[in-house]
Amino acid sequence: MYSKIRIAGIVLIVSVLIYRCSAALIVPTAVDAQKTGTPLSTLVQGREMYIGHCGSCHYLYLPEKLTASEWNREVNLMQRKAKINDDQKEVILKYLTAKSRN
Amino acid sequence: MKKLLILLILINFGNLYAQDRLFTYTYQSTVLNKSQKEIEIWTTLQTGRNNFYRGLGHRMEFEVGLGGNLQTSFYLNYDYSKGIVGNNGIQSIENNTSYSFSNEWKYKLTDPVANAFGSALYFEYTLSPEETELEAKLIFDKQIGRTVHAFNIVGELAFEKEFVPVGDKIQVETGKEKVFELNYAFAYKVKDDLSLGFEVFNENQFSKTNEWENSVLSAGPSLSYNMNGYWLNLTFMPQITNLKGSGLELSSHEKLQSRLIFSYVF
Numbered sequence: 001m002y003s004k005i006r007i008a009g010i011v012l013i014v015s016v017l018i019y020r021c022s023a024a025l026i027v028p029t030a031v032d033a034q035k036t037g038t039p040l041s042t043l044v045q046g047r048e049m050y051i052g053h054c055g056s057c058h059y060l061y062l063p064e065k066l067t068a069s070e071w072n073r074e075v076n077l078m079q080r081k082a083k084i085n086d087d088q089k090e091v092i093l094k095y096l097t098a099k100s101r102n
Numbered sequence: 103m104k105k106l107l108i109l110l111i112l113i114n115f116g117n118l119y120a121q122d123r124l125f126t127y128t129y130q131s132t133v134l135n136k137s138q139k140e141i142e143i144w145t146t147l148q149t150g151r152n153n154f155y156r157g158l159g160h161r162m163e164f165e166v167g168l169g170g171n172l173q174t175s176f177y178l179n180y181d182y183s184k185g186i187v188g189n190n191g192i193q194s195i196e197n198n199t200s201y202s203f204s205n206e207w208k209y210k211l212t213d214p215v216a217n218a219f220g221s222a223l224y225f226e227y228t229l230s231p232e233e234t235e236l237e238a239k240l241i242f243d244k245q246i247g248r249t250v251h252a253f254n255i256v257g258e259l260a261f262e263k264e265f266v267p268v269g270d271k272i273q274v275e276t277g278k279e280k281v282f283e284l285n286y287a288f289a290y291k292v293k294d295d296l297s298l299g300f301e302v303f304n305e306n307q308f309s310k311t312n313e314w315e316n317s318v319l320s321a322g323p324s325l326s327y328n329m330n331g332y333w334l335n336l337t338f339m340p341q342i343t344n345l346k347g348s349g350l351e352l353s354s355h356e357k358l359q360s361r362l363i364f365s366y367v368f
Contacts, residue, residue, distance in 0.1 A: 025216040051216045056133050056171060058122040059245045060215040083135050 024062060025051070026099050036098045046095025053082045053092070063099035071096045124297050124326040126337040126361040128252045128287035130243045131220035133210045134167030139368040141165075148183070150357030153193070157183030157356075161204075171211075177204035179228070202230035208241075219244045235260040248291040250299075256283035280308040289326065297326040301337050304345070307354075317345035318355045334364045 028043035036043070054060060066074065071093060079089050122132055126144075134140060144161035159181040167173050179202040187196045206226040214220025224239035236259045243252040258281040266273045283306065289299030302321040309315050324337040339359040344351035 025213075047216075051213050052171075053135060055213045055216060056135050056167070056210060057138065058132060059250070060213065062215070081135070081138065083137060 025060060026063060028095060028098060032098045036094070038094050038098065042091060043095050043098055046091045046093070046098075049084070049088055050092050050095055053084050053088070054078070057081070063096045064101050066096075066100055067102070068097040068100045071100055122250070123333065123335065123363075123365070124250055124289040124299065125252060125287040125301055125324055126335045126363050127301050127303050127339065128285040129208075129222075129224060129239060129241045129254055130250070130252050131210050131212070131214055131222040131241050133171055133173035133208055133222070134165060136167050136169030138167040139165065140365055141368075142363055142365040144361065144363050146359060146361045148356040148359050150352070151185060151355070152352045153186035153188065155183065155185035155356060157181065157185075157198075171209055173208045173210075175204075175206040175208075177206070177228075179204060179230075200230055200232075202228050202233070204228040214243045214245050214250075232263045233260060250287075250289045250291070250297070252285075252287045254283070254285040256285065257281070258283070278310055280312070282306045282308070287324065289324065295328050299324050299326075301339065303339060305355075306346075314346060316347065316351045316355070318351050319343050319345055320359060331367050332365065333367070334362065336360070336362050 025047065028040060028047060030040055032038075032043055033040035050060065063071070075089055075093050075096065084092070123130065140163075142161075142163040142165065144159070144163065146159040148157040148159070149155065159179070161180075162178045163175050164177075165173060165175040180200075181202075182197070182199045184195065184197050186193050204226055206224065208225075209223045211221040211223065212219065220241075220243040222241040224237075224241055226237040228235040228237070238257050240255040241252070242254070243250065258279075260279040260281070262277045262279065264275045264277050266275055284304045285301065287299060287301040289297040291297050300322060301324050302319070304317065304319050306317045307315045319342045320339045321342050322338040322340055324335065326335045327333065337360065339361070341350050341352075341355060341357055341359075343349070344355075350357065
């Protein structure tokens, strides 16, 4: 009886750990593309560029943490440090604002 | 002039993102972006052995991002110590000073937020007149909410020159030392610019004949604070125990280590 409870406990703990360790950065879907009027490929590219240019130096903030206007401000401030041009900045912003807080 | 001042303020102040180097002994997977540069000044204090001992180690590090998740660093190292040592029952004072150069390469494999966990490969070599040291690390980290966890597996191989008098000549022999380390660190982001946590450090030394000599466990609190392009990390690391023996290992390790890293990001 006790061993079954112990096994169930271990399974529960491992499940919670796996869930907590899963990727937290949302992958854009066709629904997001339709909602924002941005091609899905651009949103996916924006996510990849966000990981590549921003995630190398610091832990990524989740898109839903900020509003669209806050993301605009932050990405503008970080553009120089992240070494991204205006086109790259716009693609990253399209992804972040598609999933931003309302 | 006014516009320039506003631009500088916008560049350097008030943005959401702080640097995320939170620990002093334990590494995380983040690397600098291409052509981004950073200078770090390290100071490590080691104190308390069987007899009096105090040592200070300084490292000046210049870090640069190469792009493609690759980063390299160059270090100038300066260490000095003073201690009382015993030899056949007679005590004497021993002073040691050493200078060396190190070069580090770090490659980020996965991201701690976008992937299930972050990971990176790390390699460093150190050269001094008497020693060549190779060090490799496997780095893992994960951000969960306001907490950060980091875990390192470290292997070190040191080749040390020993000068043995033979008659009227001096013979040079090479001694080999192996070290295996496990590091774990935890931090809680109290604010975007302040993190508190702890680090755990397990160092295992092996003799020339591959005999496992000691397994020293140290652990203590850590603090990380950053401000407008500058940051500092501080850890106090008292020795907890020697897992291979009883009590503390104080013949070649210290009761307390403490490390401060101060950095400026360009």
